[in-house]
Amino acid sequence: MLDYLKKLIENQKNKKDKSNDKGKTIYKNLERNHSYVKNLFKDCDDINFRKFKIAGTQTSALVVFVDGLSDRDTLSNNVVRMLTTMAKEETTKKIDAKAVEDRLISVSKVSVVQDYDQAIEDLLSGEGLLFVDGVNSGFVLEARQWESRAVSEPLNEQVVRGPREGFVETLRFNTAMIRRRIKNNDLKMKHFKIGRQTKTDVAVIYMSNIAKQELIDEVKERLEQIDIDGILDSNYIEELIEERTISPFPQMLNTERPDKAVAHLLEGKVIIVTDGSPNVLVLPVTITDFFQSAEDHYNRYIVATLTRFLRLFAFFASTSLTSLYVILTTFRYEVLPERIIFSIAENRRELPFSPFVEALLLEFLIEFLREATIRIPGPFGQTIGIVGALIIGQAAIDANLVGPILVVITATSMLGSFAIPSYNMSSAVRVMRFPILIASGLYGGFGFVLMWMIILTHLCNLESFGVPFLQPLFPFKASEQRDNIYRAPRRWLRRRPIETAGNNVRRQRGVENGEKEAKEKKE
Structure with missing residues (x-):
């Protein structure tokens, strides 16, 4: 009662x-x-x-x-x-x-x-x-007019060949750049105001003739359910509408390039533009989307394929190279050639720390330098980052605190994280590196394998708006790999990804059909 x-x-x-x-x-x-x-x-x-x-x-x-x-x-x-x-x-x-x-x-x-x-x-x-x-x-x-940043090339997604335009902080400019590239009435834009205090303008953009209606309805429903005092950046929306908030891996892709956003729209995906933020959210995504760059489609397919394989190797090197060094020098040194064993033993003869402690110290030092270069203004940050790394690294070797081989391996691991095109995925790699290193230092190869099994299990449970995060790698679909882990010639890219495209799956007709029709017209 x-x-x-x-x-x-x-x-x-x-x-x-x-x-x-x-x-x-x-x-x-x-x-x-x-x-x-x-x-x-x-x-x-x-x-x-x-x-x-x-x-x-x-x-x-x-x-x-x-x-x-x-x-x-x-x-x-x-x-x-x-x-x-x-x-x-x-x-x-x-x-x-x-x-x-x-x-x-x-x-x-x-x-x-x-x-x-x-x-x-x-x-x-x-x-x-x-x-x-x-x-x-x-x-x-209608009298809106305020100061805004001019359209310029995005700093985080620069390309050698391709458009130089990047999104800015004004929503209407961003939607206009997308509309200019897709001159089709099937390009739809639905506006929302989110935030009790800020009332931030947010636009959901999609191709009505390509995207699945279930996906569009789900995105709109999640945005309408947001109840917060203010939205200051697209990351607020990303965290509020994603499936798994407690995960280092991003479940939405953010980009500052209009051409990249348009490419995803033509695959049947939905993008979210937030007023005040130059980063546009793309959804749904799979893990391979974070290793693709806009420049892959502006270069020859052989070069683009090689570059994608290099990025996948960079992902492995960034997460596991330091851990493998610790395992081989501490638990499984017998698998190394004799000359390498003697070289490592000679370098480590006067070092006071174990390889595990050395690796942890160097990893933390790299993170300190990375954070310092971000916080220090422009040219000074780059100078201090390069000079600081050289001086501190050389000083640590001369003081017999760390070995030169581990410095090279750690530097390679750091470069691997920089080779990943997506900053969010690069940050996730930086987070993953530490639990893998700690497990490897404590339990050797068993800890390394166990930690990777935990990470893969977590990835298998991740979804991005109903699309499995590891699709189409697991389960493997050969027909979906032409623009996934490698980039096939453009005339072979006839279909859109099945997991995002609705009824309009075919992207282009076969070249042989076009040549046949042209021949028939001439006759």
Whole structure:
């Protein structure tokens, strides 16, 4: 009985909260509107008010805008000037919401709002807000304009051959770069506002004729369920909608390149663009997507295939090379050739630490240097990183703290993590390196194999929006490998990935069919 009463009280509270959430209706009297907005933005000096009389009448009007977010020239020339000097002939007719919207102002887009919630939300998004005395509606005027970073090449995904454009922090610029590349009405964009305080604009973009409808509905449903005070970057959304938050491996790909985002759209995937972030989320993904670069499709397929195999080797070297050195020098030195054993023994004769402790010290030192170079401004960071690594490494060898062979192996391991195109996957590799090294140092080869079995089991349990993370490697599908672990010639890439594409699976028709049709036309 008590539980029933508690639920009844909670339902009544929820009903009251919902009733209080209803937007306050805009007044018909201009002074009341002016006073209400003025009190709402008390101590907000960036909110500007411009009150004036409409030409040929005694009717007053009020324009409200945010300094720095709205274009003053647009509001001055197309609203204030139109109503004060150029609207004299029109004002002989009745001034109502329809007249103001259709005849009296000349901005490119005007929306009529009835309540303050929507009006204030649009105002804080950079739009102008117009109130007219005697009209119980507000007018949202398209006047957004703010400073933004120019389009430039992304620093983290540079290519030798290919487009140089990168996403910026303004959502509308990013969607325009995508729209410019796909001139098709099947490219759909659904907008959301997420964050109780920030009300961040988020766009879900997909190809309706390629992407699976189940995937689109799932993405929209997860975004609608987000209830948080603010979204400051796309990583907030990534963590809130992914399946496994407690995992070092990313389950969504982020990119700063419009061409790469478009390539994924044409495979039937969905991308999420967040206002204020130059990183666009791509989903669903598999593990091989993190080892592919946009440049793979701008080079010859032989070069691209070789590069992909090098990245896979870099992944193994970054995670396991140091651990294998510890295993071979501590537990299984008999498998090494004699000359290598004598060389390692000679170098380690005066060293005070075991190979395991040496490897841990060097790995932590590399992480310290990496973090320091990121935090120190531009050129200084690169200089300190290179010089610091050389000086500290040489000093550690001269002081007989570490061996030169282990320094070379650790440096190779670090370079392997840099060779992975995705920064998120590179970070995951850095995290994996330590548990594998610790297990190998404590239990030798058994610990190495056991840790890798745990990692592979975890990978097998991962999914990205219903797509297994290891697909199509496990289970292996030969037909899906043409643009996966290697890159086949483009004329062989006729089908989209089955796991993401809907009904429109075929990407291109066979070349032999095209040649046959051309021959028949000539005849």
